Amino acid sequence: MASCEPLGPSNDLPATRSDPAPPSAAQGLPCRVPPGDRRELGWFSWLFCRLAARVWGVPEFHLFTVLAQHQRLFWSWGPFAAVLLRRGRLPGADTELAILRVGHLRGCEYELQQHRRIALRRGLDAQAQAAIFGWPQSGGLSWRQQVLLAGVDELVTDRGLGDETWRRLSGFLDRRQLIEFVTLVGQYDALAMTLTTLGVPMDYPD
Numbered sequence: 001m002a003s004c005e006p007l008g009p010s011n012d013l014p015a016t017r018s019d020p021a022p023p024s025a026a027q028g029l030p031c032r033v034p035p036g037d038r039r040e041l042g043w044f045s046w047l048f049c050r051l052a053a054r055v056w057g058v059p060e061f062h063l064f065t066v067l068a069q070h071q072r073l074f075w076s077w078g079p080f081a082a083v084l085l086r087r088g089r090l091p092g093a094d095t096e097l098a099i100l101r102v103g104h105l106r107g108c109e110y111e112l113q114q115h116r117r118i119a120l121r122r123g124l125d126a127q128a129q130a131a132i133f134g135w136p137q138s139g140g141l142s143w144r145q146q147v148l149l150a151g152v153d154e155l156v157t158d159r160g161l162g163d164e165t166w167r168r169l170s171g172f173l174d175r176r177q178l179i180e181f182v183t184l185v186g187q188y189d190a191l192a193m194t195l196t197t198l199g200v201p202m203d204y205p206d
Contacts, residue, residue: 031199035065045071058203063110066200081191084184089177092122094148097132098181099188100124101152104133108192113204144172148181155185 038046045068053061068074088095096119103111119129131138135149147168154165161169161182173181194200 031201033066033069033198033200035060035062035201036069041065041068042071045074056203060203062201062203063195066198067194081187084180084187088180088184090173090180090184093119093124094181095184096122096124097145097148098152098184100129100132101135101149102156102185102188103192105153105156106189106192106196108195110195110200110202111188111192113202113206147172151181152185155182156189 036046041049049061049064049068052064053059064074067077085095090098096115099115100112100119102108103115116129120126124132127140131140132145132149135141135146141149147165151161151165151169154161166178169178169181
């Protein structure tokens, strides 16, 4: 299990930022909340985290062993997150495109490390992922993908969608998919903030 020393309190006030992006990736910040063990997670949550790690093929699934220390929050958030990731109405490739773009914009290495792998299984190869990260300068993306990326960027930077972007998205997504798309981007934006701020350790060695 990865270990870290939580930071103590500080009297220093943080500098204000006009840029909405975080200062660095989760990988570059200290581990502020160490992953929990069996005593801190409780037997059921600990066993669940062990099973999740086995499914994901990692020694420990640090997102879960950190968040599960707040059990009521964890067990409320988990089903919601699972629906967006696995049981949503968006095609899997669209879901991963949005998540990768959010992780890229927010500089969240944990999110990117996890979802680069998932995206490969959902039809986004290394070349497509590079294009997602490099857009709008990069080529090789369909018009649909570019409209989705524009929507992600606008939601993350402006905290909403203008009428023109909404109209373009509506040309590809039905009403339920539009609801899901906005919720998906918001969920992974919030998760990137949580991962980065708490300094959740990476799961894979790369």
